[in-house]
Amino acid sequence: MKTINYTPYRASKSFNSRVRFLIFHYTAGGFAGSLATLTGPSASAHYLVPDISDPSYQQAGHTAQEVFNLVDETQRAWHAGVSQWGNRNSLNDTSIGVEIVNRATFKDGVFNFPPYHPEQIRVIGELALNILARYPDIGPTQVLGHSDIAIGRKSDPGPMFPWQALSLQGIGAWYEDATRDELLQGYNACGMPPRSELLKLFKAYGYDTSKATDDAGYRQLVRAFQLHFRPENYDGEMDAQTAANLAALVSKYFP
DSSP, X not given: OOOOOEEEXXXXXOBOOOXXXXXXXXXXXXXXXXXXXXXXXXXXXXXXXXXXXXXXXXXXXXXXXXXXXXXXXTBOOSOSOSOEETTEEOGGGGEEEEEEOBOOEEETTEEEOXXXXXXXXXXXXXXXXXXXXXXXXXXXXGEEEHHHHSTTTOOTTXXXXXXXXXXXXXXXXXXXXXXXXXXXXXXXXXXXXXXXHHHHHHHHHTOOOTTTTSHHHHHHHHHHHHHHHOTTOOSSOOOHHHHHHXXXXXXXXXX
């Protein structure tokens, strides 16, 4: 593994050593603004992964892909906000947060998700493997996006984040195609499980289902799942493909 150039910047004053989660985010802005925000009084993250094509990164004198270590891993960073996964909430207490410079936007009710730079993905893989090797309590289903743990409130790291490719490196979870295909065939032939059963699967995997009590809350839950595990279609509508992906994940990790 190549050595990553970590650039220390600042540290939080809140100490915590019980790391159970690795959470990925996008910054929704350029390098200079993202760095200012993450070193200000309201938000922080353990790592910031710049985009080497970002003009403000180049103007700051950087020519190679770096990873900025903003908060020591032994300390709490303020990146997750109101959050829940499984039986844990307030995940700032038990997570490492990685912010990735990406100019995703939300305007007039429409999201725009630009692709990540290949160099970002390369170093994200190296960084994540390094973290996972040092924190064996972070299992595959505990490598998450902000959208997974803050349903309806956040959409990062978005559908362009390469979850499946990272899973092939041993980073995070992904379903088995053969299992998914078998389930999909059955759903197409006989119909999907009822919503009540699908909610049980969401909860078994770790998603917070407490707000999925009406159609709007359920769509937000489905969309959060799709952003991670069905990025080609994240419209929030439950269909046989989404249901099969979900059931295949639960079958693999929570048999």
